[in-house]
Amino acid sequence: MLIKGDASEASSFRSVEIKLSPVVEMVSSLHVLASPDIHPTWKGWSTSILSSMDAVSREEFDFLSNITMQWNLLMDFVCYIERHNIDSAERFIASIETIDRVDFMYGIFSGLLPRQTVKEALEGNLETLDTNSPIFRHYVSVERARWLIEHEKDVRTRISTFLKVYWEQVFSRLWQDIGVRELDCLADERRLLGQIGAESYIRNCHPQIVIEQGAIRFEKQVELSYRRTDIENVVVIISAFIAPDLMVNCVEGCLTIYKGISLPLRSSVEVSEEIALFLKAIGSPMKLRILIELQASPKTTKELAETLRVAPSSISAHLHQMREAELVYPQRVQNAVYYRFLNENYQANLAYLARIFEPEPSER
Known part of the structure; x- marks a missing residue:
């Protein structure tokens, strides 16, 4: 991240x-x-x-x-x-x-x-x-x-x-x-x-x-x-x-x-601003398609636009939200910027969501 x-x-x-x-x-x-x-x-x-x-x-x-x-x-x-x-x-x-x-x-x-x-x-x-x-x-x-x-x-x-x-x-x-x-x-x-x-x-x-x-x-x-x-x-x-x-x-x-760092203890799950950013960053079919493409291999904004047949400006807007959610990481290679999908961060957010909706022991 x-x-x-x-x-x-x-x-x-x-x-x-x-x-x-x-x-x-x-x-x-x-x-x-x-x-x-x-x-x-x-x-x-x-x-x-x-x-x-x-x-x-x-x-x-x-x-x-x-x-x-x-x-x-x-x-x-x-x-x-x-x-x-x-x-x-x-x-x-x-x-x-x-x-x-x-x-x-x-x-x-x-x-x-x-x-x-x-x-x-x-x-x-x-x-x-x-x-x-x-x-x-x-x-x-x-x-x-x-x-x-x-x-x-x-x-x-x-x-x-x-x-x-x-x-x-x-x-x-x-x-x-x-x-x-x-x-x-x-x-x-x-x-x-x-x-x-x-x-x-x-x-x-x-x-x-x-x-x-x-x-x-x-x-x-x-x-x-x-x-x-x-x-x-x-x-x-x-x-x-x-x-x-x-x-x-x-x-x-x-x-x-x-x-x-000292890890915070969680007596109860709190919904943080970060999880809201995560949900926003994956909250459309196009965003998910972008992440699927980046999971396969790092790509530039131009390459994503050509593959998905979407305007580069639209891809850039989606990538901006994904960066805020720490789901992608830009890496400059010579004169181009490639975006990498941060899979473990994605998985950590999923685990966070799973914990929020995990029933209490008495409910199981």
């Missing part, structure tokens, strides 16, 4: 986007499973999930947790891919094995190694990895990097296979619940951003974030600092799993910050 920030602080940060992603949450939940003691809110859930794994699954989980540094490396990869093309968890998982191998390792290493270096290392020239590079001093050991590069194909296959099972058997059901509640949190974050502005909102994401005149600094165990002039846009991804950790990523001018 994507929300543009108030342009009034454009001189400070060019844009601030707030996103909600089931793929990010899925990988974040694996990070929690790998270190449950650090995330007490989810400790009971972690114990239940880990104890339900059979011996083979648990061994594979432990292996993948170790090689990905408790899934941190995969979270960086997701951050990198999220900017380009994630429209559903299932498609993302399937794409792990088909994505360009340089892109895969470039994302795994958080964009901290030049593409050419990654390419040459994958071709067998591991000596191109400069052992004095800051990435190897503070982020990942050169030994681990070399191992990942040498076993890149096997690593991709094993990650994809594990995620597919985890999504189908565990996380898709969990997302049916927390996705509904995170929609409410997303609306709250939107309002907060509008009320306090971009700079204050970024500071509010975590107490270890310090914004200075010429830079933004993260007071982690290994302190990170980025010059403002190097940051083209800021993406804040809200997550129910990440707190109390501070996790950030900066690739090609895009600074990503994970913001921990």
Whole structure:
């Protein structure tokens, strides 16, 4: 999900986007499973999930947790891919094995190694990895990097296979619940951003974030600092799993910050403004036809107009309502804007509706 920030602080940060992603949450939940003691809110859930794994699954989980540094490396990869093309968890998982191998390792290493270096290392020239590079001093050991590069194909296959099972058997059901509640949190974050502005909102994401005149600094165990002039846009991804950790990523001018949120408890279901926007966004045969087309593949306004034989201006009006409801996401590719259907957001809204009309226990 994507929300543009108030342009009034454009001189400070060019844009601030707030996103909600089931793929990010899925990988974040694996990070929690790998270190449950650090995330007490989810400790009971972690114990239940880990104890339900059979011996083979648990061994594979432990292996993948170790090689990905408790899934941190995969979270960086997701951050990198999220900017380009994630429209559903299932498609993302399937794409792990088909994505360009340089892109895969470039994302795994958080964009901290030049593409050419990654390419040459994958071709067998591991000596191109400069052992004095800051990435190897503070982020990942050169030994681990070399191992990942040498076993890149096997690593991709094993990650994809594990995620597919985890999504189908565990996380898709969990997302049916927390996705509904995170929609409410997303609306709250939107309002907060509008009320306090971009700079204050970024500071509010975590107490270890310090914004200075010429830079933004993260007071982690290994302190990170980025010059403002190097940051083209800021993406804040809200997550129910990440707190109390501070996790950030900066690739090609895009600074990503994970913001921990507390899920609201629902003693009774409230009908939010967001569900009304959802119903409005799907409330005609033409809108549904547009979503069906976008589910098949991302398309431009022109392509939709030609396929559906409707004026481009009419398509644009429908897409505007769908963006307000967080059902589509525009992605610029060179000089064209392609719209992607956000399937998991659609499913979360359906779950929200189902909960509203679910009878009380005494009525069943």
